[in-house]
Amino acid sequence: MSREVVSYYEDFKEIEKKIWDLLTNAVTDRSSEFRTPVFICGNDKDLDGRVVVLRKADQKNSFVQYHSDIRSSKIEKIKKNPNCSILFYGKEEKIQLRLKTECNVHFNDDVTKESWDKTGHISRKCYLVTNGPGTESDKPTSGLDNKFDNFDYTKEESEAGYKNFCVIRCKVKSIEWLYLAAKGHRRAFFDLENNKKNWLVP
Ligand SMILES: Cc1cc2nc3c(=O)[nH]c(=O)nc-3n(C[C@H](O)[C@H](O)[C@H](O)COP(=O)(O)O)c2cc1C
Incomplete structure (x- = not known):
C-alpha cells in the first residue's frame, strides 16, 4: 500500500482533476486500468453488470460514453430506467470510482455517426453478428458469418454494422472516490448536479 503523498490525497480540486485525467486518458490509452469499467443497469428486481470500453470522457459537459449493439437487452433496460452506475478500479493507482449516471441511447444520429466514423474496420466486427447479442444458439458460435469471422470483408462491407451500432451517453450525476493509502x-x-462535495469515512 502506498506511503507516498500524492497531490490529490485530500484536496477536492486535485481529486476532481485526477478523476477526469484518469477517464480521459483511458479513452486513448489501451493499457489503462480505467478503460474497461463495469456498467450496471436494470431495475430493483433485476440488476446486472458487464464490462464495457470507455470511448469518451467529457469533463466540461460531465459525461462518459461507450458503444454497444442496439439489440442488446440492456438497451431496453436503460430506456426503462436510465439511472445506471459505472464502476472502475485501478490496482496500480489504488483508486476506485463509482459513477452514478443518467443514460441516453443514441441511435442513427450525429453522435453515432461521429463515433462510427472513428470505429476501425476490425472493431466494427462486433456489430456484424447476424442475430443480436444474447440470442440463444443450438451450437457454440461467434454469431458471425464465416466471411466476417475470417476478417474477409472490406471497410465498405463493414458499413452494414452501422444499423446495429449505438452509443450510450452517460451524464455523470455523482462520483464517489476511494483512494487506498x-x-x-x-x-x-x-x-455534480448540486456542485457539492464532502468527505466520507472510507
Ligand atoms: C474487455 C471487454 C470489453 C467489452 N466492451 C463492450 C462494450 O464496449 N460495449 C458492450 O456493449 N459490450 C462490451 N463487452 C461485452 C459485454 O461485457 C457483454 O458481454 C455484452 O454486452 C452482452 O451483455 P449485455 O447485452 O447484457 O450487455 C465487453 C466485454 C469485455 C470482456
Whole structure:
C-alpha cells in the first residue's frame, strides 16, 4: 500500500482533476486500468453488470460514453430506467470510482455517426453478428458469418454494422472516490448536479 503523498490525497480540486485525467486518458490509452469499467443497469428486481470500453470522457459537459449493439437487452433496460452506475478500479493507482449516471441511447444520429466514423474496420466486427447479442444458439458460435469471422470483408462491407451500432451517453450525476493509502484511506463524494462535495469515512 502506498506511503507516498500524492497531490490529490485530500484536496477536492486535485481529486476532481485526477478523476477526469484518469477517464480521459483511458479513452486513448489501451493499457489503462480505467478503460474497461463495469456498467450496471436494470431495475430493483433485476440488476446486472458487464464490462464495457470507455470511448469518451467529457469533463466540461460531465459525461462518459461507450458503444454497444442496439439489440442488446440492456438497451431496453436503460430506456426503462436510465439511472445506471459505472464502476472502475485501478490496482496500480489504488483508486476506485463509482459513477452514478443518467443514460441516453443514441441511435442513427450525429453522435453515432461521429463515433462510427472513428470505429476501425476490425472493431466494427462486433456489430456484424447476424442475430443480436444474447440470442440463444443450438451450437457454440461467434454469431458471425464465416466471411466476417475470417476478417474477409472490406471497410465498405463493414458499413452494414452501422444499423446495429449505438452509443450510450452517460451524464455523470455523482462520483464517489476511494483512494487506498497506507497512511489512511480517503473517500470523497462529488455531487455534480448540486456542485457539492464532502468527505466520507472510507
Ligand atoms: C474487455 C471487454 C470489453 C467489452 N466492451 C463492450 C462494450 O464496449 N460495449 C458492450 O456493449 N459490450 C462490451 N463487452 C461485452 C459485454 O461485457 C457483454 O458481454 C455484452 O454486452 C452482452 O451483455 P449485455 O447485452 O447484457 O450487455 C465487453 C466485454 C469485455 C470482456
